[in-house]
Structures are given as C-alpha cells and as structure tokens.
Amino acid sequence: MGAREFSVLFGVILIVIMLIIPLPTVILDILIIVNISLALIIILVSMNTKEPLEFSIFPTLLLLVTLFRLGLNVSTTRSILGNAEAGNVIETFGNFVIQGSALVGFVVFLILIIIQFVVIVKGAERVSEVGARFTLDAMPGKQMSIDADLNAGMISEQEAKDRREKIEREADFYGSMDGASKFVKGDAIAGIVIVIINMIFGIVIGMTEHAMDVGTAANTYTLLTVGDGLVSQIPALLVSTATGIIVTRAASEGNLGHDITKQLFAFPTMLFVAAGAIFFLGVFTPITIILTAIIAALITLVGLMIRRTEQQTRDIEKEVTESEDSGEDMKSPENVVSLLTIDPVEFEFGYGLIPLADANQGGDLLDRVVMIRRQLALEMGMIVPVIRIRDNIQLQPNEYVIKLKGNEVSHGELLLDHYMAMSPGVDDDSISGIETTEPAFGLPAIWIGEETKEHAELAGYTVVDPPSVVSTHLTEVIKAHAHELLGREETKQLVEHLKETYPTLVEEVTPNPLSLGEIQKVLSNLLKEKVSIRNLPTIFETLAEFGPMTKDMNLVTEYVRQALARQITKQVSAPGEPLYVVTVSGSAEKQVADAVQQTEHGNYLAMNPKDSQSLIDKIGREAERISEMGQSPILLCSPAVRMYLRQLIEKFFPQVSVISYNELEPDVEVQSVGVVNAE
Numbered sequence: 001m002g003a004r005e006f007s008v009l010f011g012v013i014l015i016v017i018m019l020i021i022p023l024p025t026v027i028l029d030i031l032i033i034v035n036i037s038l039a040l041i042i043i044l045v046s047m048n049t050k051e052p053l054e055f056s057i058f059p060t061l062l063l064l065v066t067l068f069r070l071g072l073n074v075s076t077t078r079s080i081l082g083n084a085e086a087g088n089v090i091e092t093f094g095n096f097v098i099q100g101s102a103l104v105g106f107v108v109f110l111i112l113i114i115i116q117f118v119v120i121v122k123g124a125e126r127v128s129e130v131g132a133r134f135t136l137d138a139m140p141g142k143q144m145s146i147d148a149d150l151n152a153g154m155i156s157e158q159e160a161k162d163r164r165e166k167i168e169r170e171a172d173f174y175g176s177m178d179g180a181s182k183f184v185k186g187d188a189i190a191g192i193v194i195v196i197i198n199m200i201f202g203i204v205i206g207m208t209e210h211a212m213d214v215g216t217a218a219n220t221y222t223l224l225t226v227g228d229g230l231v232s233q234i235p236a237l238l239v240s241t242a243t244g245i246i247v248t249r250a251a252s253e254g255n256l257g258h259d260i261t262k263q264l265f266a267f268p269t270m271l272f273v274a275a276g277a278i279f280f281l282g283v284f285t286p287i288t289i290i291l292t293a294i295i296a297a298l299i300t301l302v303g304l305m306i307r308r309t310e311q312q313t314r315d316i317e318k319e320v321t322e323s324e325d326s327g328e329d330m331k332s333p334e335n336v337v338s339l340l341t342i343d344p345v346e347f348e349f350g351y352g353l354i355p356l357a358d359a360n361q362g363g364d365l366l367d368r369v370v371m372i373r374r375q376l377a378l379e380m381g382m383i384v385p386v387i388r389i390r391d392n393i394q395l396q397p398n399e400y401v402i403k404l405k406g407n408e409v410s411h412g413e414l415l416l417d418h419y420m421a422m423s424p425g426v427d428d429d430s431i432s433g434i435e436t437t438e439p440a441f442g443l444p445a446i447w448i449g450e451e452t453k454e455h456a457e458l459a460g461y462t463v464v465d466p467p468s469v470v471s472t473h474l475t476e477v478i479k480a481h482a483h484e485l486l487g488r489e490e491t492k493q494l495v496e497h498l499k500e501t502y503p504t505l506v507e508e509v510t511p512n513p514l515s516l517g518e519i520q521k522v523l524s525n526l527l528k529e530k531v532s533i534r535n536l537p538t539i540f541e542t543l544a545e546f547g548p549m550t551k552d553m554n555l556v557t558e559y560v561r562q563a564l565a566r567q568i569t570k571q572v573s574a575p576g577e578p579l580y581v582v583t584v585s586g587s588a589e590k591q592v593a594d595a596v597q598q599t600e601h602g603n604y605l606a607m608n609p610k611d612s613q614s615l616i617d618k619i620g621r622e623a624e625r626i627s628e629m630g631q632s633p634i635l636l637c638s639p640a641v642r643m644y645l646r647q648l649i650e651k652f653f654p655q656v657s658v659i660s661y662n663e664l665e666p667d668v669e670v671q672s673v674g675v676v677n678a679e
Contacts, residue, residue, distance in 0.1 A: 011064065018071035022078055025087035031072055032089045032231045038065060039235035039242075046242040052177075053169055058246055059176035065239055066187045073194050073232055080198055080224045081205055094227025109229045112237060113192055142167050177246065191233055198225040268310070271303030342406045344385035344485055347474065352397030353414060356467060357389055365389065368471045375475065380482055380527065381534025383490055387474075400470065402477050404484060410477050412439035414466040418447040424460035431456050439469065440476040480654075483528040491520040498536045505540050513548045525557040529646065529657070531568060538563055552602040554643055562639065562662045569665040572634055572657055578669040580629070582622040584637040584645065587678040588615065592641045592648070605644040615676070616652055622674040623656050629673065634659060636670070 017023075018031075042058075042065065049055045079086045143164065150160045202221030206212040212220065275296040282292025347369075355361040366389065373384045395401065401411040413436070421431065422438055422445045433446035448456055448463070457463050464472075478485070495516070499506040510519060522543065523533045533539060542563040546556050561568065573579040592615075595607035607615075623633035633653070637645055639660040646658040664670065 011068065015064075015067050015071040018075045022082070023075050025079060025085060028072070028075060028079065029087040029089045031075075032087070035069060035072060035235045036231070038068075039238035043238045043242040043245070046245045049246075052173055052246055053166065055246060056169060056173050058242075059173070062239065062243060065235075069187065069232060069236060070190060073190070073228070076228045076232075077194060077198055080221065080228060081202055084202075084206060084210055084220060084224070086224050086228055090224060090227035090231055092227070093230045094223035094225075109195065109226050109233070112230070112233050113195075115237070139167055139171055177243075187236055191229065191236060194232075195225055195229045198228065268303040268307045271299050271306070275299040275303070343388040343403075344405060345387045345478065346403040346406075347387055347389045347400065347470075348392040348395060348403065349389075349400040350395040350397040351391060351393060353400060353416065354391055355416060356414070356470065357391075363467075365467060365470065368467060369474070372471060372475050372478070376478060376482075378534070379532060380479065380530075381494075381532045381536065382482055382486055382523075382527065383493055384478060385485060385490075402474060404477075404481050409481060410439065410473065412469070412473055414469060415447045416466050418449060418466070419453050419456075420445050420464045420466070420469050421448045421452075421456045421461040422464075424462070426460075428456075428459040428461070431459060431461065440473040479530060482530075483524040486520060486524050486527060488516055488520055491516055491523060494523075494533075494536060495519065498540065502537055502540070505537065505544065508544045509540050509547060514543055518547075518551075518553055519543065521553040522557050522560060525554065526560065526564075528650075531561065531564065531571070535564060535567060554602060558639060558643055558660075562660070565663045566665055568659060568663045569668055572632070572659065573668055578671045579634070579664070580626060580631045580671050580673050581634045581636040582619070582626060582674040582676060583672045584635065584641070585675050585677045588676050589638055589641045591615070591678045592644050596641075596644060603644075605647055607648070611678075612648060615678070616649060618676045619649055619656070620653060622676060623653055626673055631673075632657065635676070636661065636664075636672070639663075 014031075023031075042061070046055060046058070052058075076086045076090060080090075085091070146155075146160050146163050146167075149155045150157070155163070199221060202225060203214070203217045206217030206221055207214065210217075278292050278299065279296035281287060282289040282296075349356065354363075356363045357365040359366065369387050369389065373387070376382065376384050392401075396413070398413050398415060399411065400414065401408050403409065415434070418434070420436065420438065421433065422443055431446070431448065431452060433448040433452065436445050436447055437443070438445045453463055495506060495510065510516060522539070526533050526539075539560050542560045543556065546559045550556060591611060592605065592607065595605055595611075596603050597606045619635060623635075626633045633656045635645065635649075635656055635658045637658065637660060639662045642658055642660040642663075649656060649658070
C-alpha cells in the first residue's frame, strides 16, 4: 500500500479515535490547524478547476472533512466540559473575538452560523438538486448526439467512448453532490446544537464541579465555546463556499480567478462610469470627497490599464493572424496562382522616401493618389485602377519607379528636404542647387533648400515640393498610358454606368452591332491621343450611327472625334486666343492618301520609307519651331489623312497633336505658322 492510500486510511482511523478517546490539548491544536489548512486547500482547488469533473472526488472528500470536523467538535467539547480548557488555539480565537464581552462574541458566532446555514448551505443545496436533475434529464439527448456524430464519421469509436464516460461521470458527480450537500446542511445544524450544549452545560458543570460562581463560569465557558465554534465554523464556512463554487461552476477555458477578472472587466468603459458615480457620490453627499476620489481614481486606473492591455493584445493577435495567414498561403497549393496576379499600376520607392507615404511622419501620398484618381476620372472620364504603393529595398534610397502591369515605364529621384525649382527662362546666378530633371515633362531643374525657396519664387522660378513632383509625374504617366489601362473589364464598368441613365442608347450599340471589345478599341484610340471619354453619351450616339456601317474601329474613331469637336477644340485652344498650327499641304496629304492600302480587315499606311522619313523630318522641324514660340505643337490636316499621319509620327513625336478641320469649331481663330510640304 502506498503512502497516499495509507494517509487516507490513517485519517479515517483518526476520526474514530477522536470520537472515542480523549486527546491532549496539544494534539487538538495541531488537528484544528490541520482542519483550517485543509479547508483552505479545498476552496482554493475548487476555484482553480475549469470544470466540476476535475474535482470529482469532492463529494466523498466533503463527507470525510465533515466527519473530521465533527470528530474535532466531540473532542473539544469533551475537553471544554471536562477540563474547562481546549488548547491554545481555541482560547486565542475566543479572546480575540470576544475581547472582554461574551455577548459580542456570541453574536459574532451567531452571525457566522446564519451566513453559513441560511445563505451558502441553502443555496448550494438547491443548486445541487437542480444540477443533478438537469444533468440526468439531458443524458438521453447527449447520448443521441454522440451516436449521430459517430454515425456521421465526425468522431471515432474511442472519442465516442470517452464522451459517453464523461456524461456518466457528470451524472454520478451531480447526483453525489446532491447528497453531499445534505452533509453540509447537517454540519451547520450540528454546530449550532454543539455551541448551545457547550454554553448551557458548561455553566452548570463549572458551578457544580469546579466551584465557579455564575459570572466566572459564564465568562470561561462562553470564551471557550465561542473559540471552539469559530475554529470549527470558519473551516466549515470555507468548505461550504467550496461546495457552492463547485456546483455553480460551468465548464470554461480558465479557472475562477481568470474567468472573474476576464468577464467582470470585459467592458472597461463601465469602470469609468462606476468611477464617475463613486466620485459624484462624494460630491453630492456628506461622504468624504477624499475617500470617494481615491477609490474613483483607482477604478479609473484599472480601466485604463485593462483598455491598454486589450489594445496590445489585439495588436499582437493581428500580427500573429497575419503571419499565420501568410504562412498558410505559402503552404497552400493555390499560392502559385496568386503570384500570377499583376497590379495595373505600381509605385515603388526606396527606403529614403518612406516618410512620403507614412501618415505618421506627415506623408500624404496616399491622399494625393486618391485625388489623382478623382482628377483623372473628371478629366479623362476613365476609372483608374487602384495604385499599389510599396517600398523596394532594391532601389536607391531616394529613387522611385512607376510600373504598369509589372513593367517599369518611368522613374525619378527625390530629395525630401529640398524643393524642385524650374527656371522661368532666364536663370538667376544667385540661385544655386543640385541639378536635376523634372520627371514629368523632362525640363531642367535644380533642388534647392528651404532657405532659398522664397528667393527663388521672387525670381520667377516655379518651386514645387517633392510630393507635388511625384503627384504630377504619376498623373502624366497615367495619362500617357491611359489606353493601356482601359481593358474590357473597365470598359464594361463604363458601359454599365452609362446604362443606368441611357439604357436605350446602350442597347442599340452593344452587344449588336458592336461588341465590348470593339467599343474598348474606340475608347482606347481616344485615350491614346489624350481625348477624354467622359462624354460617353455623345460617343455612343456616334457609335450607334456609324457602328453598323463598318467594322474598321479606327475609322469609327474618326467619326467619334468629329462628334467631339467642341471638346477637342477646347482642349487644344485657349479662350479668346488664336490657335497656332502647322498645316499639311495638299501635295503632302495626297502623298499620304496614295500610300493607304485598303484590306478587308481595315486600312493601313504603306508609305515608301524614304518618303515617310522625309515627311517625319519636316514635321519634326516645324514642331520644334512652334515649341520654341512657346506654343503646343499642333498639326492640322484633312479628315481623310488625319489618322494615318498620326500613325506615322506617334512613335517619334507623341507630344504633337494631330487634328482635322472637322474637329475644330467654326468660331475658333486659326493661324498657320508653318506648312509641311511633300518632296
């Protein structure tokens, strides 16, 4: 037999000995301290169990502890009545509680008895009865649930067996607790009876056998009786409380202390409300304001600490979740597919430009990107895809690149603590800086410091901060490549949006006679020459008129441009000022028209290389000359050759606008500053 089994048997034998054999007061002191310690251990263990079955021995232990305490009561009663003493522990408890007043001691003891019997024992008994009944009533349903899970293959045979055993153990436990709670109730009643017997018969024995007067006998036996009652009822109260905790304990993920703090402080805001109520209680009542203010401050401090802890916990959980999700994504077989996704527009920058996009450091790049998308929607009439912004450690610290569909289309460098200054045409020698090139338009510029900014502005320089440089560059790049960003999905969104207000018009155009792809081709042609497609109703009116006539979308685009004449005129000219253009002579137009080849799939330009190069050179010289005049280079020609001339020069002079006579409003004043002739 092991030491554990022997200790339990020795405890039971000791209870029998206490009931029969008188014990010395020294041993009684030891057993009383053991009784108190055992009660403390029981209540602490009951508070730290997650579910009642973790302390399944409690009903039997409750019986043994009750018998042990009753055995102690018998031994102490024998010692009190027989020898008028019961050891140092009982006497100390009696003196400490009574403190010169037997009546006060008796009242305190009586209150303990009432608390235990009326409140704790009564409640624990009722909960035990209800718990046992509901557990037994729920057994058939739980058994059926286990059988259903087993038949569905959700659990194994062993898991089903374990769950059935757990249900049986729960039923046995609550049934045992229903009976064990009666011991607690009987123990409380026995404690009351023993105290009354000790007091009444103690006074009688003290007067008859020990020759005490009434006062001395009453004081002596009241002290011993109250002390005995305290050392007996305090452990009984702890065990009764443990009984209530066990039978009211629901299964949870933590112990009682964890659950109480977690659930009681689950709403920190309510702590602030409680603190305010306590504070105003001291303000509007005679209660000391200092006391209520201190307590309110402590409650507020606890609420602030809990709120901060919860925020830190949420941040950590978020990081862990993101890390786990990332890890799971990398392990999943679909992660390769996700790598194939290409962002339409990407803006990557070196680590030195991180403050540009970090809102915590004052960066407003994200807000500027939102404004760029809004601006382009108003100017170009297209929906710019979401722009992906990320840092790239492979770039130089101050470098950034702009990518379209995974390919770099432009790049630049920024100095965040400088300003970009562009000369008005006449340089000021007193203004010096780091030479650079304005990335959007390729103009020469310099980086200047904060101290030079005001002087440069007074000298006529255009001074721009780094975020504005990036915004302008990004805007111009998207404008230049808008036709590449307009795919069929984006076209479908535009068509669906137009259909909300012009359903009949849309139905007449698509899907017959024009498909979504053909509409996208026309819109892309317009964007390629920086013509806004915001006026979709006019565009679709033209498509409805000319779409059934031809499948050549380039030709249909020319009809659409003519329908947008007012818009194009406003785009290339300034109000009240003449429009300076370079015209194409009749001979040059004839040369181009003769080189047009017509096929069943459309027309294309097939000019002799020597003639085409000569024409390109002449257009280039005229465009350069008009640019030196401070005007935007515009080439004016007849509608028949406009698109072919554009096809001829777009790779060499993309900045040159090619318009036809039909695309200009009659009231605009046109001045020719040059002519392109044929050889």
